Amino acid sequence: MRLSASHAVIAAFVLAAATAAPARAEETVVVAATGGAYEQSLRKSFFDDFTNATGIRVQVVTASAQEQITKLKAMNQVGAVTWDIAVLGDIEAHSNDVRAMTEDMGTFCQAFAERKDLLKGACDSSGAQLNSGLTYIVWDGDKLPNGGPTTWSELWDVKRFPGARTFPNFNDPWRVMAAALVADGVAPSDLFPLDIDRALRKLDALKPHINLWWKTGDASQQGYRAGEYVAGMVWQTRASVLLKEGRNLKFSLKEGVLVSDRATVVKGGPNKANALKLLNFIENSVDGMARHCTNLGCTPPSTAAMEKMSPEDQANMPIKPEIYASLIIPDFEWINANRPLMLDRWNTWLQK
Known part of the structure; x- marks a missing residue:
């Protein structure tokens, strides 16, 4: 048969x-x-x-x-x-x-x-x-010795914080869209339903500076080791591995995506x-x-x-009220209902 x-x-x-x-x-x-x-x-x-x-x-x-x-x-x-x-x-x-x-x-x-x-x-x-854990902003402390972007709007500011950027691309684009909207002035508490058109317009401005679209956590780590980006969006769990290696990686808990x-x-x-x-x-x-x-x-x-x-590890948790209030909290129902639409729009945008 x-x-x-x-x-x-x-x-x-x-x-x-x-x-x-x-x-x-x-x-x-x-x-x-x-x-x-x-x-x-x-x-x-x-x-x-x-x-x-x-x-x-x-x-x-x-x-x-x-x-x-x-x-x-x-x-x-x-x-x-x-x-x-x-x-x-x-x-x-x-x-x-x-x-x-x-x-x-x-x-x-x-x-x-x-x-x-x-x-x-x-x-x-x-x-x-x-x-x-958070998907949050990281930057190379050696390449930005005077401080890096601590909010999504600052990550978009390539004049103040020059260098290549990195973002995830693993068929789940909602968090990148959410970060773009916060960078464009939307409060984290008002994100859903996501304005996909507005998010992609904001991403248009940064796209020429995105050097690495990582698909796995290991790829985001290796990209940092290889100097493929200066700043961007990375999983907290993978950034911690780089920190344990002694890398001069800096990060911001503000406006992190809580997953x-x-x-x-x-x-x-x-x-x-x-x-x-x-x-x-x-x-x-x-x-x-x-x-x-x-x-x-x-x-x-x-x-x-x-x-x-340890106190050091506890300090890296987003449990302080002022940090927690700034976090991007996913709306499970909306994301699952709109996943095919988001992915279609995302893939079309990537190929432009």
């Missing part, structure tokens, strides 16, 4: 995912997550301790958020789900597409309802929050019981949460974990 092109693509996705399937399901849990420093921190902070405590091996499949969603859809279409947990951004985790492919975790979360240390939303029907990562349990996964054991272990591992966010410069979903972190 000859497969159609679409079926061939689906089969290829499933075959690739199947290579990560465990040989002994009762002793394994398969987690899909982004790789690099993030995966390493998950291993050192949670996964290795979980394996030592339970004997259950955590096998990680590396994929971006959009790759995870595409592969989950492919696996569901052919009825061959080989993943147990997908670690996604909060926005993706709450989308209708992902909710249809993941378990409702409401009952699981009831066990933690009395935990006073857990922040609001740390555990909800979509899954368990692993960390929160979270959430572990979801995949419907039909071969090791659901082990997946729930792992998430239960993580929710109860305050020390692990503290290590994870010390490694990555993020904010844990527990105040008890925050207290275990």
Whole structure:
């Protein structure tokens, strides 16, 4: 029988995912997550301790958020789900597409309802929050020794702060559009619904100066090391790695884009019981949460974990009222409903 092109693509996705399937399901849990420093921190902070405590091996499949969603859809279409947990951004985790492919975790979360240390939303029907962090402004302290841009409007000011810029481009353009609107004078609290036309007009002015459109966190780090940009928008978790390397990287918490990562349990996964054991272990591992966010410069979903972190690390969390009030907070519902429109407009703009 000859497969159609679409079926061939689906089969290829499933075959690739199947290579990560465990040989002994009762002793394994398969987690899909982004790789690099993030995966390493998950291993050192949670996964290795979980394996030592339970004997259950955590096998990680590396994929971006959009790759995870595409592969989950492919696996569901052919009825061959080989993943147990997908670690996604909060926005993706709450989308209708992902909710249809993941378990409702409401009952699981009831066990933690009395935990006073857990922040609001740390555990909800979509899954368990692993960390929160900013996508924020960074600059090279060597190339801008007298100070760099601390707001989005200043990042657009290439005369005052000369040098190449960097922004993300990984099929999720809402945060770049939001930053452009704030640079154009829109208050963070008034961003949604996003004025896409106005955002793209503002980006027109900066586009000639954008030297690196990074698609992965590792690419943003390597771009800095290689001197491909002087300032721009980078994930806080990846900037922290550069800081730990001793790089003279500077950053601003002001007007940062607040995003979270959430572990979801995949419907039909071969090791659901082990997946729930792992998430239960993580929710109860305050020390692990503290290590994870010390490694990555993020904010844990527990105040008890925050207290275990150094004063220096706590100072990098956007929890001060004056900083928090300036943050860009995503509107999950609007972003998920308008994602295809934004992506179409974005890709058209990039190709101009």
